[in-house]
Amino acid sequence: xxxxxxxxxxxxxxxxxxxxxxxxxxxxxxxxxxxxxxxxxxxxxxxxxxxxxxxxxxxxxxxxxxxxxxxxxxxxxxxxxxxxxxxxxxxxxxxxxxxxxxxxxxxxxxxxxxxxxxxxxxxxxxxxxxxxxxxxxxxxxxxxxxxxxxxxxxxxxxxxxxxxxxxxxxxxxxxxxxxxxxxxxxxxxxxxxxxxxxxxxxxxxxxxxxxxxxxxxxxxxxxxxxxxxxxxxxxxxxxxxxxxxxxxxxxxxxxxxxxxxxxxxxxxxxxxxxxxxxxxxxxxxxxxxxxxxxxxxxxxxxxxxxxxxxxxxxxxxxxxxxxxxxxxxxxxxxxxxxxxxxxxxxxxxxxxxxxxxxxxxxxxxxxxxxxxxxxxxxxxxxxxxxxxxxxxxxxxxxxxxxxxxxxxxxxxxxxxxxxxxxxxxxxxxxxxxxxxxxxxxxxxxxxxxxxxxxxxxxxxxxxxxxxxxxxxxxxxxxxxxxxxxxxxxxxxxxxxx
Amino acid sequence: xxxxxxxxxxxxxxxxxxxxxxxxxxxxxxxxxxxxxxxxxxxxxxxxxxxxxxxxxxxxxxxxxxxxxxxxxxxxxxxxxxxxxxxxxxxxxxxxxxxxxxxxxxxxxxxxxxxxxxxxxxxxxxxxxxxxxxxxxxxxxxxxxxxxxxxxxxxxxxxxxxxxxxxxxxxxxxxxxxxxxxxxxxxxxxxxxxxxxxxxxxxxxxxxxxxxxxxxxxxxxxxxxxxxxxxxxxxxxxxxxxxxxxxxxxxxxxxxxxxxxxxxxxxxxxxxxxxxxxxxxxxxxxxxxxxxxxxxxxxxxxxxxxxxxxxxxxxxxxxxxxxxxxxxxxxxxxx
Numbered sequence: 001x002x003x004x005x006x007x008x009x010x011x012x013x014x015x016x017x018x019x020x021x022x023x024x025x026x027x028x029x030x031x032x033x034x035x036x037x038x039x040x041x042x043x044x045x046x047x048x049x050x051x052x053x054x055x056x057x058x059x060x061x062x063x064x065x066x067x068x069x070x071x072x073x074x075x076x077x078x079x080x081x082x083x084x085x086x087x088x089x090x091x092x093x094x095x096x097x098x099x100x101x102x103x104x105x106x107x108x109x110x111x112x113x114x115x116x117x118x119x120x121x122x123x124x125x126x127x128x129x130x131x132x133x134x135x136x137x138x139x140x141x142x143x144x145x146x147x148x149x150x151x152x153x154x155x156x157x158x159x160x161x162x163x164x165x166x167x168x169x170x171x172x173x174x175x176x177x178x179x180x181x182x183x184x185x186x187x188x189x190x191x192x193x194x195x196x197x198x199x200x201x202x203x204x205x206x207x208x209x210x211x212x213x214x215x216x217x218x219x220x221x222x223x224x225x226x227x228x229x230x231x232x233x234x235x236x237x238x239x240x241x242x243x244x245x246x247x248x249x250x251x252x253x254x255x256x257x258x259x260x261x262x263x264x265x266x267x268x269x270x271x272x273x274x275x276x277x278x279x280x281x282x283x284x285x286x287x288x289x290x291x292x293x294x295x296x297x298x299x300x301x302x303x304x305x306x307x308x309x310x311x312x313x314x315x316x317x318x319x320x321x322x323x324x325x326x327x328x329x330x331x332x333x334x335x336x337x338x339x340x341x342x343x344x345x346x347x348x349x350x351x352x353x354x355x356x357x358x359x360x361x362x363x364x365x366x367x368x369x370x371x372x373x374x375x376x377x378x379x380x381x382x383x384x385x386x387x388x389x390x391x392x393x394x395x396x397x398x399x400x401x402x403x404x405x406x407x408x409x410x411x412x413x414x415x416x417x418x419x420x421x422x423x424x425x426x427x428x429x430x431x432x433x434x435x436x437x438x439x440x441x442x443x444x445x446x447x448x449x450x451x452x453x454x455x456x457x458x459x460x461x462x463x464x465x466x467x468x469x470x471x472x473x474x475x476x477x478x479x480x481x482x483x484x485x486x487x488x489x490x491x492x493x494x495x496x497x
Numbered sequence: 498x499x500x501x502x503x504x505x506x507x508x509x510x511x512x513x514x515x516x517x518x519x520x521x522x523x524x525x526x527x528x529x530x531x532x533x534x535x536x537x538x539x540x541x542x543x544x545x546x547x548x549x550x551x552x553x554x555x556x557x558x559x560x561x562x563x564x565x566x567x568x569x570x571x572x573x574x575x576x577x578x579x580x581x582x583x584x585x586x587x588x589x590x591x592x593x594x595x596x597x598x599x600x601x602x603x604x605x606x607x608x609x610x611x612x613x614x615x616x617x618x619x620x621x622x623x624x625x626x627x628x629x630x631x632x633x634x635x636x637x638x639x640x641x642x643x644x645x646x647x648x649x650x651x652x653x654x655x656x657x658x659x660x661x662x663x664x665x666x667x668x669x670x671x672x673x674x675x676x677x678x679x680x681x682x683x684x685x686x687x688x689x690x691x692x693x694x695x696x697x698x699x700x701x702x703x704x705x706x707x708x709x710x711x712x713x714x715x716x717x718x719x720x721x722x723x724x725x726x727x728x729x730x731x732x733x734x735x736x737x738x739x740x741x742x743x744x745x746x747x748x749x750x751x752x753x754x755x756x757x758x759x760x761x762x763x764x765x766x767x768x769x770x771x772x773x774x775x776x777x778x779x780x781x782x783x784x785x786x787x788x789x790x791x792x793x794x795x796x797x798x799x800x801x802x803x804x805x806x807x808x809x810x811x812x813x814x815x816x817x818x819x820x821x822x823x824x825x826x827x828x829x830x831x832x
Contacts (some may be wrong), residue, residue: 302713324713325716325717327715328714329715341710342707342710343710343713344710345702345703345706345710345711346706346707347707347773348703348706348773352699352702352703356703356711357714357715357716359696359699366690366695367690367695368694368695368696368698368699410714414715
C-alpha cells in the first residue's frame with residue numbers, strides 16, 4: 001500500500017455562532033485521488049481552507065509525511081507542498097502563461113527580468129506535463145479548461161508540491177475537456193501526487209476517484225473505496241442526517257387554489273426554459289445545488305437581469321417585467337441571497353432602508369414625512385421583532401438576522417403578494433432562523449405566496465408545500481411535499497445532461 | 498459606552514464648523530484688517546459662484562459620482578447668456594434663463610451619458626468639461642462677452658440684484674450690501690431641503706450607499722441619476738449668473754479648475770467621495786472655510802500661491818479626518 005502523505009484528524013473550527021467543523025478526519029495517500037463530497041454547507045470548503053492556510057484550525061492535528069505541521073498562511077502551505085486550485089481561477093488575464101506561472105518568483109538576470117529564460121523554463125514545465133500551450137500566450141486567450149491547466153502547472157512548478165486540492169474543477173468544463181482533465185489527473189497520480197477532488201458531480205467519482213470521503217454538517221460520515229459503493233449509497237450518506245426539523249407532511253394549499261403567479265418558458269444565458277406556477281398561500285421551494293440557476297431564475301423573474309424570452313402572468317394577467325421597478329409594481333418582492341450586496345443600503349438607517357420601495361407613499365406635498373416614516377417603521381420593527389436600538393440606527397450596526405428582517409419589513413410595508421426569499425436564513429443563527437420561519441408561515445396564512453430558494457434541504461422540507469428542483473439551469477423535477485425527501489431531491493439535483 | 502461613542506461622533510460632526518470659527522478667529526488676530534465688515538463682504542462674495550457649483554456637485558458626489566464639468570459649464574453658461582443678451586439683444590431676464598438652461602442642458606447630457614450609456618462619471622464629465630469649454634468659444638467666436646455693469650444703460654439692475662446694492666431702510670444707509678449672500682442662503686436652503694427632505698434626496702443617498710440594492714428595491718436608478726446630474730448642471734448655470742455679476746467680463750476658454758475648488762469645498766464639508774453620506778450644511782461650511790482661508794492668508798500678506806497651497810493642505814486634512822471618522826464608525830459596528 002502506498003504511503004499516507006497527509007492525514008487530518010479531529011479538525012475543529014468555530015465561526016461566530018456556528019460550529020463549522022466538529023472532529024473531521026481526512027487522509028490521503030501518495031498517487032491517489034480522494035474525492036470529498038457533501039452537501040452545500042457540509043464543511044468541505046472550510047476544511048480545505050484550513051489545509052491550505054486560509055483559515056486557522058481551532059483544534060485537531062494535521063500530519064504531513066508523518067510529521068505534525070502547523071499551517072498559518074497560504075504561503076506556508078505552499079512551502080509545505082500543499083496547493084489548491086480554486087473554483088474561481090486566480091490568474092492574471094493580461095499576463096502570459098509563463099509570467100503567471102512564475103509570478104512573485106520571476107527569473108532575474110542582474111537588475112532585469114530574464115524573459116527568455118523564464119519562457120524556456122515555463123515551456124519545459126508545460127511540455128513535461130503534456131500541456132499543449134505556448135508559454136508566451138496571454139492567459140485571456142486560453143479557454144477556461146486550458147487556464148485551469150495553467151493553474152495546475154503553476155502549482156506543480158513548486159518542486160515540493162505533493163498534495164493538490166481541486167475545488168470543483170470540472171464545473172466550468174465541457175465533457176471532452178473533463179476527459180482531458182482526467183487524463184491529466186491520472187498523470188499526476190503517476191507522479192505520486194495526492195489529489196483531493198471536491199465535486200458535486202457524483203457521476204464523475206466512479207471515473208476518477210480511488211476513495212471517497214463524505215462530509216455532512218461539519219462531520220466526516222464515512223470514507224469508502226469507490227469500487228465498493230453505489231451512487232445511491234453516497235447520496236444516502238450525504239443527506240442522511242437526523243432531520244432536526246420535522247418535515248411538513250402535507251401541503252396546506254388545496255390543489256385548486258388560485259394561481260397568483262405563472263412563469264412560462266423563462267430563458268436567459270443561465271436559465272434554460274423554466275416554467276412553473278405559484279398558488280395563493282403557497283410556499284414553493286426551489287431546491288438544487290449551487291450554480292443550478294435558482295438565483296438566476298429569481299433575478300430574471302424580478303427583472304434584475306435581462307431575459308432572452310419568457311412570459312410572466314400575475315393573477316392570470318400577463319405583466320411585462322423588464323426592471324425591478326416593474327416587478328415591484330406587479331407586487332413582487334425579492335429578498336436577495338446576499339443582503340449586504342443586494343438587499344440593504346448598509347450606511348443608511350433602518351427606516352431609510354425599510355421605506356425604500358414605498359417612499360412615494362410617505363411624501364406630503366414636496367417633502368418626505370419623516371414622522372410617518374418613523375411610525376410605520378417602528379410598527380414593522382415591532383411586528384417582526386427587529387432588535388434595533390432605534391429606527392434611525394444605521395443598518396450596518398445590526399446583526400445578520402436583524403438585517404434580514406429589515407429586508408423582509410421593506411417588502412411587507414410594500415404589501416407585496418408574491419415574495420421571493422433567496423436563501424433567507426443564510427448566515428444567521430438558529431434562533432433567528434426559527435423566527436424567520438415563523439414569519440414566513442404567518443405571511444402565507446395571510447394569503448401571501450412565497451418562492452423559497454434554499455440550499456438547506458431540511459429547511460425546504462420543513463417549509464415548502466411543493467418543491468421544484470433545478471439542475472444546470474433547467475427545472476428537472478417537481479415534488480409534492482407528501483412524497484418529497486432528501487434522497488429524491490438529491491437525485492434530481494444531480495440529474496445532469 | 499454607547500453615549501460616549503455617540504458623543505465622539507457628534508464631536509466629529511462639529512469639527513468643520515469649529516475649524517471655520519477657529520480659522521476666522523485666528524485670522525482676526527493675526528491678519529491685517531481682517532476683522533472688518535469689508536473683509537466679511539469679501540469672504541461672502543468670493544464664495545458665491547463656487548458655492549452654487551458646490552451645492553450642485555454635493556448631490557452628484559453623494560451618489561458616488563463626480564462631475565468635473567461644472568467649472569467650464571458655469572463659464573459656458575455665463576458666456577452664452579451674455580452672448581444672447583449683448584449680441585442677440587434678448588432681454589436680460591431671458592438671458593438669465595438661457596444661462597441656467599445651458600447649465601441644465603450639460604447636466605442632462607452628463608446624466609444620460611452616465612446613467613443610460615453607463616459611462617464612468619469621471620470620463621463622461623471629463624468629456625463634457627472639454628466640450629463645454631469649446632462650445633462656449635464656438636458660439637461666441639472666441640470673443641469675450643460682457644454682462645451689464647452697475648452703470649449700464651440696459652440691465653443696470655443686474656449687479657444690484659445679484660451682488661451688492663446700496664439702499665436705505667428708514668434712515669439707515671446700507672452701502673454695498675452683499676445681496677448675493679441672500680441668494681446663496683436661499684439656494685442653500687433649497688438645496689438642503691431637496692437633499693434631506695425630498696424623495697429625490699433620499700434616493701440620492703440610497704443610490705450612493707448601494708446602487709444595486711436601490712435598484713432591487715424597485716427604484717428607477719437611471720432616471721434619478723439623470724435628474725441628479727441635471728440638478729448639478731442647473732446649479733452650475735446659477736453659478737454662472739453669479740460669476741457674471743461679480744466679474745462682468747467672461748473670457749471664452751476659461752473655467753478650468755473651478756470645479757476642483759467646488760469639489761474641495763464639498764470634501765472639506767465632510768461629504769464622502771465614496772458616496773452615501775454628506776450634508777448640505779457641510780458643503781456650505783466647506784466653501785466658507787476655503788473663502789476665509791483665501792482672504793485670511795492675503796490679510797497676512799501671503800499671496801495667491803500660498804492660498805492655493807494651504808487650500809490643498811486643508812483638503813488633505815479634511816479627507817484624513819473623514820477616514821478617521823469612517824474608522825470610528827466601523828469600530829462602533831464591531832463592539
